[in-house]
Amino acid sequence: MEVGAVASMRYVKDGIKAARLVMQHTKHTMLVGERASIFAISMGLSGPTNLSSSESMEKWTRWKENNCQPNFRKNVVPVGSCGPYQPKDNLGHNKGICSEASSIGTIESRTCLVGPHSHDTISMAVIDKMGHVAVGTSTNGATFKISGRVGDGPIAGSAAYADDEVGACGATGDGDIMMRFLPCYQVVESMRQGMEPELAAKDAISRIARKFPDFMGAVVAINKDGVHAGACHGWTFQYSVRSPDMDDVKVFTVLP
Secondary structure (H helix, E strand, O other): OOOOEEEOOOOOOOHHHHHHHHHHHOOOOEEEHHHHHHHHHHOOOOOOOOOOOHHHHHHHHHHHHOOOOOOOOOOEEEOOEOEOEEEOOOOOOOOOOOOOEOOOOOEOOOOOOOOOOOOOOEEEEEEOOOOOEEEEEEOOOOOOOOOOOOOOOOOEOOOEEEEOOOEEEEEEEOHHHHOOOOHHHHHHHHHHOOOOHHHHHHHHHHHHHHHOOOOOEEEEEEEOOOOEEEEEEOOOEEEEEOOOOOOOOEEEEEOO
């Protein structure tokens, strides 16, 4: 139950190292924003560093030229081509903008915003020779996110969760949706109750899919004995495994 996290942290490349520093050298669980960057640099990490690449700048320029579309706003109208934005008086005019909830309570598609190439989450679970279980998740966030947005990556129980007595879970996908369900906490608790990793992973994903049938996401579960499985929805998902008795990493493909 040791946890460290950072969120909305700029100018420091090694986010997962900063999160570990929070865990090891503070009594807090999460630091955010500019102060998280200052903390990380003060603890010896490199920075401040410009993390923009030519590829990301080109993508951002094209997005600005396209009136900042698509984006994650809803029920708003822009004053200019890219805002500022104001709430809509008439919520019935959403033409051309991705909407999340319809008037009858079902969930409409977010696939114009979230897909395999719109985020870059990495999650890794490890069991050491003493049987201790650890998991870490790192991400640059969702492409075209609203400034200040925090996704599921740093949320304990959402994109990552571990317990020496049970096992671990890592998750990736539409973090804004998945964090509402704490899928990795669900996976670990299901395994605690006796579920095999495969059933625990499928159960967690199905809980989300019932409410958000168009969401895209995946989880990987591993119990304390090293038995592992994945489950996904909305895409074909791959994860890799390496154990001491293996000569190389093995890639597993999971179908929705």
